[in-house]
Amino acid sequence: MASTPPQIFAPQRRAAIHRRMATLQQAPDAARYLHADIAEDTVERLGFLRHQPGRVLVLGDAGGTLASALGPTGAELVAPPPAFSLEQPWPIGGFDLIVAALALDTTNDLPGALVHARMALAPGGLLLATLLGAGSLPALRAIMLAADADRPSPRLHPQIDVRAGAQLLQRAGLADPVADSRSLTVRFSSLPRLVGDLREQGLSSALVRGGPPLTRAAHRRALGAFTERAEADGKVTERFELLTLSGWLRG
Numbered sequence: 001m002a003s004t005p006p007q008i009f010a011p012q013r014r015a016a017i018h019r020r021m022a023t024l025q026q027a028p029d030a031a032r033y034l035h036a037d038i039a040e041d042t043v044e045r046l047g048f049l050r051h052q053p054g055r056v057l058v059l060g061d062a063g064g065t066l067a068s069a070l071g072p073t074g075a076e077l078v079a080p081p082p083a084f085s086l087e088q089p090w091p092i093g094g095f096d097l098i099v100a101a102l103a104l105d106t107t108n109d110l111p112g113a114l115v116h117a118r119m120a121l122a123p124g125g126l127l128l129a130t131l132l133g134a135g136s137l138p139a140l141r142a143i144m145l146a147a148d149a150d151r152p153s154p155r156l157h158p159q160i161d162v163r164a165g166a167q168l169l170q171r172a173g174l175a176d177p178v179a180d181s182r183s184l185t186v187r188f189s190s191l192p193r194l195v196g197d198l199r200e201q202g203l204s205s206a207l208v209r210g211g212p213p214l215t216r217a218a219h220r221r222a223l224g225a226f227t228e229r230a231e232a233d234g235k236v237t238e239r240f241e242l243l244t245l246s247g248w249l250r251g
Contacts, residue, residue, distance in 0.1 A: 005109040008158065013206040014106045018062065021202035025063035031197040032063050034240060037184055038101045038130045039069035041244065046073070046097075051126055053096035059086075060103030062202065070099075086113040093120040100129040105157060106206045114172035114245075123251025127174060132203065133181050133243030134161035139229055139236050140194060144211075146225035147218040153211025165245050174247025181243045187235040191226040194238060 024030050046053070056075045058066050067077050081091065087109045098117050107113045117127050136159055144155045160168070162179045169177030188194040198204060214222060229236045 005112070007108055007208055009106040009108055009206045010208045017106075017202055017204050017206055020204075021200065022062040024200045027200075030063065031200040032065050033186065034184070034201050034242070035061065035063060035065040035101055037242060038099075039066045041130070041182075041242075042066065042099055042128055043069050045128060045246070049126070051097070053126070055095050055122070056097040056099065057092065057095045057120065058099050058101075060101040060202070061099075066099055066101055086116065088116070090116045090120045094122045095120055096122055096125045098125070098127045098129075100127075102130060102132060102202060104129050105131045105203075110160075111168055111171050114168055114174070118172050118174055118247070118249055121249035123249060125249045127245070127247050127249075129245045131165075131243045131245070132157070132159060133165070133241040134159040135181075135239065135241040137238060137240070139238045140198075142229070143191065143222050143225040147214055147222035148211065149218070149221065154207055154209060155205060155211045157205065157207065159241075160243065162243065165243055169245050169247045172247070175250040177245070177247040179243065179245050181241050184240045184242060185237055186240065187237050189235050191223055194226075194236070 025032070045051075052073065053075045055078065056070060057078050057080070058070070059080060061067055061079075070077060075097070078092070078095070084090070086104060086107050098121060100117070104110060104113055114127075114129070117129070121127060137156060141156055145152055148155075162181050165179035166177055169179060186197070188197070226236055231237070
């Protein structure tokens with residue numbers, strides 16, 4: 001009997017995060033830079049690979065950034081159906097391209113989700129899945145450790161690196177698997193703005209056993225740690241590692 005994957009993420013929290021993201025993305029000034037980078041990278045990869053998809057499944061695109069970028073290709077863009085679960089066999093398929101933009105980060109069974117994605121591809125179809133990879137958010141991680149002091153709590157999601165990503169693609173049975181990572185740095189003038197950007201882009205904690213809310217004292221320590229990391233202009237530089245997994249279903 002196959003073992004059940006550990007339940008690291010809470011599906012209810014994940015759903016609530018996605019609903020909130022969809023609402024927040026309606027604001028014209030909502031943070032979209034991660035999805036904008038993924039959209040630009042997707043278009044560049046398709047051009048380099050000379051892949052012209054006819055039918056595309058777009059996952060994680062609450063703000064429509066990917067849809068806008070892929071619109072000029074003339075492809076049929078498909079959104080996932082209601083109550084769609086990445087970790088169950090997908091009820092849709094036949095896609096020439098599946099783009100997952102930060103949509104697989106909180107799946108408890110990532111290998112299974114990649115297998116379901118492969119099975120939803122048409123022959124000759126391509127999967128492009130981007131996740132927040134290992135090494136992301138070092139500043140926030142240090143700030144939260146300072147806030148928790150001598151009782152550190154789990155507050156950030158576990159992340160995978162390039163090597164693990166390549167192994168996952170191979171396990172999923174995708175052809176010509178490639179895993180690569182790129183860095184995106186963003187500067188923040190305040191800790192609330194950093195946290196707000198994460199919330200607007202659907203990156204709040206969905207951990208089953210996350211840390212408790214910060215006490216007032218812990219919040220003061222967090223603000224102090226942010227100030228200590230600030231550069232001469234008062235801003236803190238944060239790093240996002242965008243890990244992209246790609247593979248084909250050969251016909």
